[in-house]
Amino acid sequence: MADPNKVDPIHQFQITNIVQFGDGGLALTNSALFMVLTVAVIAVYLLLSTQKRSIVPNRVQLISEMLYEFVAKMVSDSAGTAGMKFFPFVFSLFMFVLVANMFGMIPLFFTVTSHIIITFALAMLVFGVVIVYGFMKNGPKFLKLFVPSGVPGYVLPIVVPIEVVSFLSRPISLSVRLFANILAGHITLKVFAGFIVTLGGLGFLGWLGALLPLVMTVAITALEFLVAALQAYVFAVLTSMYINDAIHPSH
Amino acid sequence: MARKRMTEPQVPKRSRVKPEASPLTSDLASRIARAQGERKATDDHASPAATQNLSAISRGVRLGSEFIAAILVGWGIGYGLDLVLGTRPWLMLVMLMVGFAAGVLNVVRSAAQMNRAEPPPATARGPDDEDAD
Numbered sequence: 523m524a525d526p527n528k529v530d531p532i533h534q535f536q537i538t539n540i541v542q543f544g545d546g547g548l549a550l551t552n553s554a555l556f557m558v559l560t561v562a563v564i565a566v567y568l569l570l571s572t573q574k575r576s577i578v579p580n581r582v583q584l585i586s587e588m589l590y591e592f593v594a595k596m597v598s599d600s601a602g603t604a605g606m607k608f609f610p611f612v613f614s615l616f617m618f619v620l621v622a623n624m625f626g627m628i629p630l631f632f633t634v635t636s637h638i639i640i641t642f643a644l645a646m647l648v649f650g651v652v653i654v655y656g657f658m659k660n661g662p663k664f665l666k667l668f669v670p671s672g673v674p675g676y677v678l679p680i681v682v683p684i685e686v687v688s689f690l691s692r693p694i695s696l697s698v699r700l701f702a703n704i705l706a707g708h709i710t711l712k713v714f715a716g717f718i719v720t721l722g723g724l725g726f727l728g729w730l731g732a733l734l735p736l737v738m739t740v741a742i743t744a745l746e747f748l749v750a751a752l753q754a755y756v757f758a759v760l761t762s763m764y765i766n767d768a769i770h771p772s773h
Numbered sequence: 774m775a776r777k778r779m780t781e782p783q784v785p786k787r788s789r790v791k792p793e794a795s796p797l798t799s800d801l802a803s804r805i806a807r808a809q810g811e812r813k814a815t816d817d818h819a820s821p822a823a824t825q826n827l828s829a830i831s832r833g834v835r836l837g838s839e840f841i842a843a844i845l846v847g848w849g850i851g852y853g854l855d856l857v858l859g860t861r862p863w864l865m866l867v868m869l870m871v872g873f874a875a876g877v878l879n880v881v882r883s884a885a886q887m888n889r890a891e892p893p894p895a896t897a898r899g900p901d902d903e904d905a906d
Contacts, residue, residue: 683868683871684871684874684875684878685875685878687843687846687847687850687868687871687872687875688843688875688876688878688879690846690850691839691842691843691845691846691872691875691876691879692842694842694845694846695835695838695839695841695842695843695879698838698841698842699834699835699838702834702838703834749830749831752831753831756831756835
């Protein structure tokens, strides 16, 4: 930012090259760096915390076990026992989104999930897994997903396109939801924090007025932590529901 | 505590061990049975309880994004087909309507799912609620 008095809430989402490899435009960006950091933190934490495998877990191991059981219950609740073979997939997605969101709450850190291309790539991964596994397991019967049972034949030309569009809209709603929540939250936070600085420049009355956005910023920060955890949960729940559709295609 | 145990005679204590142990083991057995029952219940089907504990914001955003996503997808398919077939703008208009219907379907489905997971409070129901569903 050139002008320190100008509030620029979008600046935090800018992608910059950190290390450039050759002239081809290939580079390690801040987004890539934080994705690597996210994966590294998850891997190191889970490996170290479960290394002792004590029967009575200490606090660190307990957190890992709680995360495991939380996701395992979520998957078996929404996709049944047959869905548990996708537990590693859902758990990886959940941990990645959760840790990436939480990284975003640390000041000066880049928020990976605030870019739609990242969330869309994750959603397309889910979508691809659902389609490939659905056809692998059910064969052409997977297409029953688009034909609701108990619908008379003459309505099918209308119902089937609607079902197809509804199915195709899933990766978009999945990715837009995560991206929009995180992006909007971070922008709101920046805007309210910017009000404090702007009002603070107006003298004593300005300082009094700046108390309001200050309170607001603290409240929104708490809300953002909630949103960060909740969106990771929602992403994982919907993933396991879509996987349920791949396993049991009839509604 | 130690004094009490010392003064207590040994014989009644031993006799007390047996009835004490059996509720303990029967409790464990019932817990195992309950856990197995839960496991069997989730064996083959999805339970509707998966979307519980969602806050109001996330419910709203979920419904909104599903509605908009379907419209966007419908519009995109129609626009693409128009470009390929050269029928501008008719397929786009048709698919926009299909996308709108799919959006309504998405919203109704997820709302029904949320209601199954967490039935709305009785006060929120209208007088003519029995013909709903």
